[in-house]
Amino acid sequence: WGGFTPLHYAALHGNRALVDLFLSAGADPNLTCDAGQTAFHFACQGNLYIIHQMMQYGADLRLIDLQGKTSLHHAVTGGSIAVHYLWETGMFRFTDTDMYQVTPLHLAASTGNTEVVRYLRCAVDAVDQQGATALHVAAERGGVEVCWILLQRTGCRMLHQKNHSGLTPLDLSKQGKTFHQQLTKLLSRYINEPIHHKPRESHLYYWTLFFPSLSGAAILLIAAMLGGYGGVICGLLFPWLARSIFTQYHRMTTYQLPNPVYLGTLIAGLFHSLLCFYGKMMPVWPTSALTQVSMVHFSILLGLFCKVLTQDPGALDREESDPRFSCIADLVENNQSPQRFCPYCELFQPDYTKHCKLCEVCIKDYDHHCLFLNRCIGRGNHRLFLFFILSMAAAHLLFVATGISYLYSKMPGGSHSLSLWLTLLGEEFWVAVMMVMNALTLLWEVWLLIEQFDAVATGTTTYFRQCESAARQRSLAQRWVIALSFLLEGRRR
The missing domain is CATH 1.25.40.20 (Ankyrin repeat-containing domain)
Known part of the structure; x- marks a missing residue:
């Protein structure tokens, strides 16, 4: 036919x-x-x-x-x-x-x-x-x-x-x-721009970056004005805000810009958590050793945050292109994956290297593109990224534990009925909302750390999991020992 x-x-x-x-x-x-x-x-x-x-x-x-x-x-x-x-x-x-x-x-x-x-x-x-x-x-x-x-x-x-x-x-x-x-x-x-103007989205970029912080602050202010109904307002409006944030993924695929709304969400979480922690909860224990310890920890956390945003993730230079190949035909004849050639950078990638379309660069030991940092995670910043996640998890755990202690201190002595708890949560809606968000983020970070440590244990990354079966053959203790040695020494095995 x-x-x-x-x-x-x-x-x-x-x-x-x-x-x-x-x-x-x-x-x-x-x-x-x-x-x-x-x-x-x-x-x-x-x-x-x-x-x-x-x-x-x-x-x-x-x-x-x-x-x-x-x-x-x-x-x-x-x-x-x-x-x-x-x-x-x-x-x-x-x-x-x-x-x-x-x-x-x-x-x-x-x-x-x-x-x-x-x-x-x-x-x-x-x-x-x-x-x-x-x-x-x-x-x-x-x-x-x-x-x-x-x-x-x-x-x-x-x-x-x-x-x-x-x-x-x-x-x-x-x-x-x-x-x-x-x-x-x-x-x-x-269409009304000058004919030689090339479109950019800078104004929308910065608006989207600060959208979570400003929207969260607006919701909390509205809830504060409504007094005892503040908890109900937060319970209605924060899910709407979360939905608005996490449906912004179309901006990455449509405009090929690293999506700023996720980085804005991380900044908003840090800002509101720090404000609630030191402005609301810590004044209850002004001379506590917890205050000094938390200030040191949060200073380290913010330093790691700035460092991971600015450190080179491991961009592949032209001199580091795989010297064994000079054209795609060489890859085919040697039964290598044609995907090892990057048509955008025109480079032959070494093992565990991938081109990131959002960063427009090839990354060595590519792990993933972190939406919440607007950065690729690769050879140059993978260990730093793990330290940052560990510090974030400790900060969330500290916040949740302090929040529970704070709410208990506000309860009338000898009475812990459900109605009193609901009344207290309505009055302390700011602390309650931030505790829930920190607890959810803590669970996500624990899952992320397990995935990261399993990848390190195989000697690869979360993107390249060709040796995933090798990780299953090792015990949980062996995998965590290998991952911790990577944190301390910075070398893969």
């Missing part, structure tokens, strides 16, 4: 074993189906090993299908590494067009492939047969993130460019019905 050979089907489904069987049995990788596509065109949409395999068996890279699309056009579906692999052959350009003047960038914008859009190094203002740029295509499809990437690359002048029907990207966006409403707001915001 449609002129497909068995090799077409095997390549389309990425079946490496079948492709090898058919090629070794004499299958021709250059036979075309009724649409003029070869099995190699299908291979370019997926498995890099199959692409390499077919090239060894004489696949003709110069063949185009009946629409004039080259193998590079088809590789857009396969991702940026497949595109770069074909580009390495020297037979393709990123500006190649089909019979409709469609470039690979047009196709990437049409499919919403942000990885390839970010990677392709070609003229963004290239137009197809209908006069449409890649921005027109993305706007018509409602691709918010693609439009944002293209605007950052070229500036706002692209918003004024019209296709042959006289429509701008904003006009096309207004005609859509899916994600177009959000996109229309975005494009409308920048």
Whole structure:
């Protein structure tokens, strides 16, 4: 059907074993189906090993299908590494067009492939047969993130460019019905900017950073004005605030900015906890040794916080690129994962290295990108991060214990009925709310520390868990001894 050979089907489904069987049995990788596509065109949409395999068996890279699309056009579906692999052959350009003047960038914008859009190094203002740029295509499809990437690359002048029907990207966006409403707001915001201005979100960034602190303070002030009903108000409004905070993840994927709302949440927690601790609870015991101990501990905690925000997480320099490989073909021939090549930094990554799309850099011994710190955690700051989490857990435990003691001191002597406790919690809603938040955060940090220590015990990171079975073979005591030695010595085993 449609002129497909068995090799077409095997390549389309990425079946490496079948492709090898058919090629070794004499299958021709250059036979075309009724649409003029070869099995190699299908291979370019997926498995890099199959692409390499077919090239060894004489696949003709110069063949185009009946629409004039080259193998590079088809590789857009396969991702940026497949595109770069074909580009390495020297037979393709990123500006190649089909019979409709469609470039690979047009196709990437049409499919919403942000990885390839970010990677392709070609003229963004290239137009197809209908006069449409890649921005027109993305706007018509409602691709918010693609439009944002293209605007950052070229500036706002692209918003004024019209296709042959006289429509701008904003006009096309207004005609859509899916994600177009959000996109229309975005494009409308920048269409009146100077044409060479490249959009940034600095004002929204800082507003989002301080949103948790300001909103939390506003809720507490409203509750304080309502007296005994303050606890009820906090019980209603703080879940709303939590929902507002933790649904802000779309800002990372839409605008490719490290999401500031999580860092703002951490800052808000520190600020309100310190204010409640020293402004509300500690005056009850002004001469207590706990006051001096807590001040020293919180000073260390804030110092670690500033340090972990500023210390290099272990960015990979060009000189540290894996010297064993010079092109993607070297990776394939040595049966290494093609993902070890970073198309953004154009580096061959050593073991346990990953490119962070939020930080736009490759990180050695990549563990994770911490949303609450807006920083990657890697070789340069992993041990510091663990010390910071341990200090945070101790601070939360101290706060909860002190809060319980404070509430007991406020209870009338010899009476601990439920009604009195509920009345007390309503009156001391500030302490009660902060105790609940600190207790929940403490539980999350204990889970995080267990995950981190298990990763260290395997000699890897939480992102790269290839040796996870080795961790299960060790006893809990052995794993914690290895993790503690990492904290003290800073070396993995």
